Amino acid sequence: DAGVIQSPRHEVTEMGQEVTLRCKPISGHNSLFWYRQTMMRGLELLIYFNNNVPIDDSGMPEDRFSAKMPNASFSTLKIQPSEPRDSAVYFCASSFVRSNTGELFFGEGSRLTVL
Amino acid sequence: QKEVEQDPGPLSVPEGAIVSLNCTYSNSAFQYFMWYRQYSRKGPELLMYTYSSGNKEDGRFTAQVDKSSKYISLFIRDSQPSDSATYLCAMSPRTNAGKSTFGDGTTLTVKP
Numbered sequence: 001d002a003g004v005i006q007s008p009r010h011e012v013t014e015m016g017q018e019v020t021l022r023c024k025p026i027s028g029h030n031s032l033f034w035y036r037q038t039m040m041r042g043l044e045l046l047i048y049f050n051n052n053v054p055i056d057d058s059g060m061p062e063d064r065f066s067a068k069m070p071n072a073s074f075s076t077l078k079i080q081p082s083e084p085r086d087s088a089v090y091f092c093a094s095s096f097v098r099s100n101t102g103e104l105f106f107g108e109g110s111r112l113t114v115l
Numbered sequence: 116q117k118e119v120e121q122d123p124g125p126l127s128v129p130e131g132a133i134v135s136l137n138c139t140y141s142n143s144a145f146q147y148f149m150w151y152r153q154y155s156r157k158g159p160e161l162l163m164y165t166y167s168s169g170n171k172e173d174g175r176f177t178a179q180v181d182k183s184s185k186y187i188s189l190f191i192r193d194s195q196p197s198d199s200a201t202y203l204c205a206m207s208p209r210t211n212a213g214k215s216t217f218g219d220g221t222t223l224t225v226k227p
Contacts, residue, residue, distance in 0.1 A: 004158075031213045033213070041219075042203075042217060042218070042219035042220060043159070043203065043217040043219075043220070045214070045215075045216075048213070048214065056214070091158055091159075093158070095213045102147050102149075102207050102211075102213045102214075102215060103149070103161045103164065104151075104159075104161070104205075104213065104215060106158030106159050106160070107158050108156075108157055108158050109156075109157075109158055111156075
């Protein structure tokens with residue numbers, strides 16, 4: 001299995017630009033999570049989906065952030081307009097909702113730098 | 116106050132040392148307790164998982180959960196340089212095992 005695939009791995013952009021991060025979860029997994037990791041705040045849950053439906057987006061910091069999951073094999077996280085404080089590593093993770101452990105399988109992350 | 120507090124570190128130990136990593140939590144609904152290991156510039160990977168209270172051992176790693184004290188620990192015996200990584204505790208409620216709340220992580224360096 002290829003694991004969770006994220007793109008791009010690195011993104012450098014200027015303040016005000018739109019950023020789109022992409023994620024392909026593990027085939028057969030029906031839950032998908034977007035996390036953000038910074039030195040100051042650690043790993044924060046932004047939003048998660050069950051069966052492509054957004055369940056909890058309470059972690060999304062502002063209206064500038066939006067996430068979609070049009071089908072079981074693809075999700076996007078969009079930031080528009082981007083700001084320097086959005087600089088972080090964004091992780092996508094997937095899991096099988098009936099798993100006994102709730103284990104999350106993480107991608108390698110998208111490192112975003114907003115200048 | 117955060118729901119999950121983790122000893123911040125960083126921690127530096129000589130090879131072969133016993134390492135203790137700790138987290139406390141405030142949400143009594145947490146039933147699943149996990150430790151993830153994160154190597155530099157990689158995503159976290161599940162290392163150990165425990166349901167409710169008790170101990171679990173896997174090779175050199177032992178996870179302990181004390182629900183009465185809301186305290187969990189990860190012990191690493193005979194630590195190796197390859198154990199150098201950031202360790203994150205994570206917890207989730209029984210009703211939503213996948214929605215984990217993470218500690219901030221403890222960075223461990225094991226020196227040869």
